[in-house]
Amino acid sequence: MTRVHDMGGRFGDGAITPEADGIPRLGDWQARALALTLATGSLGQWNIDVSRHARERLSPADYGRFSYFEKWIAALADLLVETGVLTEEDLRGGGAAGVHPLAGRAMKAEAVAGVLARGGPADRPSNVAARFEVGQAVRTLRPAANRLVDGGHTRLPAYAAGARGRIVLKHGSHVLPDSSAHRLGEAPEPLYAVAFPASELWADPEAPGDEVVLDLWQSYLEPA
Amino acid sequence: MPHDHHDHPHSLLPPDPALRVKALETILTRKGLIDPAALDEIIDTYQNRIGPQNGARVVARAWADPAFKAALLADPMPLLTKLGYYGRQGEHMVVVENTPETHNMVVCTLCSCYPWPLLGIPPGWYKSDAYRSRAVREPRKVLAEFGVVLPEGTAVRVWDSTAEIRYLVLPMRPEGSEGLDEEALAALVTRDSMIGTGLARVPA
Numbered sequence: 001m002t003r004v005h006d007m008g009g010r011f012g013d014g015a016i017t018p019e020a021d022g023i024p025r026l027g028d029w030q031a032r033a034l035a036l037t038l039a040t041g042s043l044g045q046w047n048i049d050v051s052r053h054a055r056e057r058l059s060p061a062d063y064g065r066f067s068y069f070e071k072w073i074a075a076l077a078d079l080l081v082e083t084g085v086l087t088e089e090d091l092r093g094g095g096a097a098g099v100h101p102l103a104g105r106a107m108k109a110e111a112v113a114g115v116l117a118r119g120g121p122a123d124r125p126s127n128v129a130a131r132f133e134v135g136q137a138v139r140t141l142r143p144a145a146n147r148l149v150d151g152g153h154t155r156l157p158a159y160a161a162g163a164r165g166r167i168v169l170k171h172g173s174h175v176l177p178d179s180s181a182h183r184l185g186e187a188p189e190p191l192y193a194v195a196f197p198a199s200e201l202w203a204d205p206e207a208p209g210d211e212v213v214l215d216l217w218q219s220y221l222e223p224a
Numbered sequence: 225m226p227h228d229h230h231d232h233p234h235s236l237l238p239p240d241p242a243l244r245v246k247a248l249e250t251i252l253t254r255k256g257l258i259d260p261a262a263l264d265e266i267i268d269t270y271q272n273r274i275g276p277q278n279g280a281r282v283v284a285r286a287w288a289d290p291a292f293k294a295a296l297l298a299d300p301m302p303l304l305t306k307l308g309y310y311g312r313q314g315e316h317m318v319v320v321e322n323t324p325e326t327h328n329m330v331v332c333t334l335c336s337c338y339p340w341p342l343l344g345i346p347p348g349w350y351k352s353d354a355y356r357s358r359a360v361r362e363p364r365k366v367l368a369e370f371g372v373v374l375p376e377g378t379a380v381r382v383w384d385s386t387a388e389i390r391y392l393v394l395p396m397r398p399e400g401s402e403g404l405d406e407e408a409l410a411a412l413v414t415r416d417s418m419i420g421t422g423l424a425r426v427p428a
Contacts, residue, residue: 008333008384010357016349016369018421021414023275024347029242031271034345035263036249038312043257048388052335058232068336068351070241074234077248081233090251091236103256112265116274119341121315122388155386157333159360169318171389191387193318206364209379215387 002144002158003151004060009159009202033069037076038116042107045083048120049181053153054079124188126173131190131218136167138194139224140216146178147219153181156220160212163200164224168213169193176217190218275344276415278309279392282342283418284409286319287397297321297394304342314341314390320383321394322420327378328393329367329420331359332385339390343415350419360384370421393420400427 007013026034041051054075058066066074080086085102089095107115132138142162146152155177171191179187195213198205237244252258282304286293296303300317304310317339320328332338333356338346349355359366363380367373374380383391395417401409404427416422 005334007353007357008331009361010353013352013354013357016352016354016358016366018370018416019347019349021276021416023271023344026267026271026345029245031267032245032249032263033241034270035266036245036252036258038266039258039262040252055335062232067241068348070244073241073245073248074232077234077237077244078232080248080252085257086251086255088233088236090255091233091248093247093251095251097254100255100257106257106259107262108259109261109265112262112269115312116266116269117311119310119312119315123316155334157384157386159333160384171316171387174316174387177387191389193383193389195381202361206362207380210363210381211379212360212382212384214384215389217387 002154003056004063005056006144006158008157030069033073033076037072039107040076040080042111042115043085043102043105045085045102046079047180048122049153049175049177050183051075051079052177053181054082056153122175123172124175124186126188126190128173128189128218130170131223132167132170132192132221134167134170137164137224138167138192138221139164140194140220141222146182148178148184149182152178154178154220156216157214159201160196160214160216163196165194165196165200167192168195171215174217176219178217178219192216192218192221194221270340270345274311274341276342276413276418277410278344279339279342279415279418280410280413281406282307282309282319282392283394283413283424284406286394287401287409288406293394300392309341311341313337314339316389317342317392318389319392319394320381322396324375324378324396326381327367327374327420328381328383328391329359329363330383330385330391330393331356333357333360334384334386337385337388337390339392342390342392343418347415367421370416372421372423393418395420395422395424398424398426 144161198210
C-alpha cells in the first residue's frame, strides 16, 4: 500500500557514517539543486505536500538509485511539467523562447532572506473538534494509506500502522497532507504526538522501555 | 489521482546530475523564472550563515538560565522568534530535554525533515536510507555507530518527524562545565547532540 520512501524499520541498509561537526558542505551541483528547488517554490504552483509527493512518486528504481538531491531535481522537473510551467519540449531543450508569464514571480536575490525568514506555517484554524486528550490510548489505522486518493500521499508510516500508543502532545490543528498533496484543500484537523512502546512496533525491540513518537493527524487515529 | 507516470518528464533531461541541474537552471533562467543571483544568495545562506551555531546558542542559554529553559520547553516559538530563529522548516519547534532517565533522538523516516533555522541543512547521514530505516527500530545500535553508549536505565525516545513539527534535542549539560559563560557553553554543543545522535562535549 505504501511507497519506497516509507522505509522506517527496514532491514539491510548497513552502517551509518557520521560526519564532522558544523555546517555540512554541499557539492556544487547539490547546492544548485537545493537553491533551484527553494527558488521555484516562489512561482506559487505547488505546496510542500505536493512537492514531497512528487519525490515519493519517483519510480522505486529511480528512488533507490538517485542520491538525495538527484531526487529533488528529478521531482522538480516532473512538477514543472505537470503544472504546465514548462513543457516536455522545454526539457528537451527546444521549447519556446522569451519571457514566461510567471516571470514576475521569480524570487529576487534581495527577497531571499525575507522568504526564508517568513517560512510556511502549517497550523490553521479548524472546525474539527479534538477527540483526544494527553494520556489517552489510541490506535492507528491499518493499513497505512491515503483514504482520499488510492496510492496517494500520507504521513502514517507503514511500520506504525495498527499500533497502540498514547497521546503525549497536542499540536493544535494542521493542514492534512493527505488532502493538500492532491490539491483537495488544506482540510486542517487536530495533530498529536503519539508515543508507541518499541515492543508495539518491532518483533525484537532493543530495550523494553524504549519508545517511538510520531506526529499523527486525528483521522489516522481511533480510540483504543 | 496520484499522477503516476511511466515516463517521468525528468528523464528528458541529461542523466548526469551536474548536467541535469545545469540544464534545468539554464531553461528556467532563460524564461525569467529564476534569478541566478537568488540561487547564489540561498546557497550562501545555508553554507555560511545558518547552521548549528544557532541551536547551540539556544542550548547554552537554556543551560545557563533556568527561566529561559522552562519557557523553551513549555513553548519555544516566542523565544526562538525573538532570537531571529523563526523561518523555513522551523515554524513549529518543540524542544525535548535529555535527562538521566530519557535520551531523545530525532529522525524523519519518510523524507528528511530537519529544523533548518536552528541546525542549518542536514548532514548526509541524516538523509541516508540507513539512518531513516534504522533509527526507529534499533536506535541503540545507531547511537553506538556515533560512539554513544547510554548508561543502564536510560530509555530511548525516538521522534519520527512525520508532520511540520520540528524537534530540537536539549542535550544534558556536561560535567565540568560549571561557571562557564554562554559562549563557552555553546562551544560544547555539537550539531549531533541537538539531533540526539551525540552528547555535548566535555570541557577540556
